[in-house]
Amino acid sequence: MRMTIVVFYIIALLFGCKNQDTAKLNLGNIDPHDLANLNLRWGDSRIRNLSLAISEDFTYEEQELIKDMALKWDAALPTYKVFKFPTDEVENKLYEKLEDYFLKDKEFGVYKAYDWFTNVSHRALAITQFFYVKKNDGTPFEYLEIIHADIIVNFEYFSFSADPDTRFHYDLPSVILHELGHLLGLKHTGGSADSVMAPSMSIFAAQRELYPLDQAMIAINYGQEYLPDFTPQGKNEKIYRGVIELTDGGHCRISRLR
Numbered sequence: 001m002r003m004t005i006v007v008f009y010i011i012a013l014l015f016g017c018k019n020q021d022t023a024k025l026n027l028g029n030i031d032p033h034d035l036a037n038l039n040l041r042w043g044d045s046r047i048r049n050l051s052l053a054i055s056e057d058f059t060y061e062e063q064e065l066i067k068d069m070a071l072k073w074d075a076a077l078p079t080y081k082v083f084k085f086p087t088d089e090v091e092n093k094l095y096e097k098l099e100d101y102f103l104k105d106k107e108f109g110v111y112k113a114y115d116w117f118t119n120v121s122h123r124a125l126a127i128t129q130f131f132y133v134k135k136n137d138g139t140p141f142e143y144l145e146i147i148h149a150d151i152i153v154n155f156e157y158f159s160f161s162a163d164p165d166t167r168f169h170y171d172l173p174s175v176i177l178h179e180l181g182h183l184l185g186l187k188h189t190g191g192s193a194d195s196v197m198a199p200s201m202s203i204f205a206a207q208r209e210l211y212p213l214d215q216a217m218i219a220i221n222y223g224q225e226y227l228p229d230f231t232p233q234g235k236n237e238k239i240y241r242g243v244i245e246l247t248d249g250g251h252c253r254i255s256r257l258r
């Protein structure tokens with residue numbers, strides 16, 4: 001019996017298909033209950049060298065600051081290499097539909113949008129869109145594995161500054177630091193804790209350093225050395241999508257996609 005299961009598992013792996021053909025995609029919206037209760041993280045093979053693509057539309061200074069923010073998260077996980085450095089400078093992507101950032105390219109990017117999406121609040125300064133699959137469903141090892149994520153910054157309605165002392169524009173690195181936390185699977189911290197992952201942030205005051213709580217959260221999220229994966233790579237594995245929006249009032253929430 002045990003042998004049969006092993007053979008079946010190997011066959012499932014061999015014939016597993018990760019085809020992203022839209023017609024075959026089993027795409028669903030985020031399950032808030034799962035998100036609240038399960039660990040959300042990249043798989044072991046991805047997290048150790050995650051390629052972060054940064055749009056060439058950001059100025060040189062902005063690109064350098066975005067890399068600095070990625071390095072802050074990287075430094076918080078000393079036993080991992082979270083991001084691949086140097087990061088990739090890529091052409092900006094302007095897709096009309098949000099899901100096309102997943103369906104039409106394989107990059108995990110930070111992009112500018114000049115024509116904001118009709119199905120997301122126009123008050124969103126930036127969004128992190130992520131796609132995940134549910135692993136080990138029904139076992140004690142259940143978790144949500146991120147398979148794709150992008151950060152898109154709203155340059156249609158907002159201006160951003162690279163100067164931490166400005167009080168007239170939103171501090172771009174602070175916004176990116178928070179969004180990168182989401183891209184890595186972090187959720188919000190509760191209450192008034194000192195954290196860049198607070199659900200409500202002062203978006204005019206620069207906050208470019210992680211707090212001990214943030215470092216602890218990322219360490220917990222990726223603390224397990226290797227995650228078991230009992231999930232056969234089925235042709236029609238359900239993929240869930242979440243979009244988190246940081247609004248101009250400093251509140252961050254899951255988007256109700258219209």
Ligand SMILES: [Zn+2]
Nearest residue numbers: 199244252253
């Ligand atoms: Zn947030």
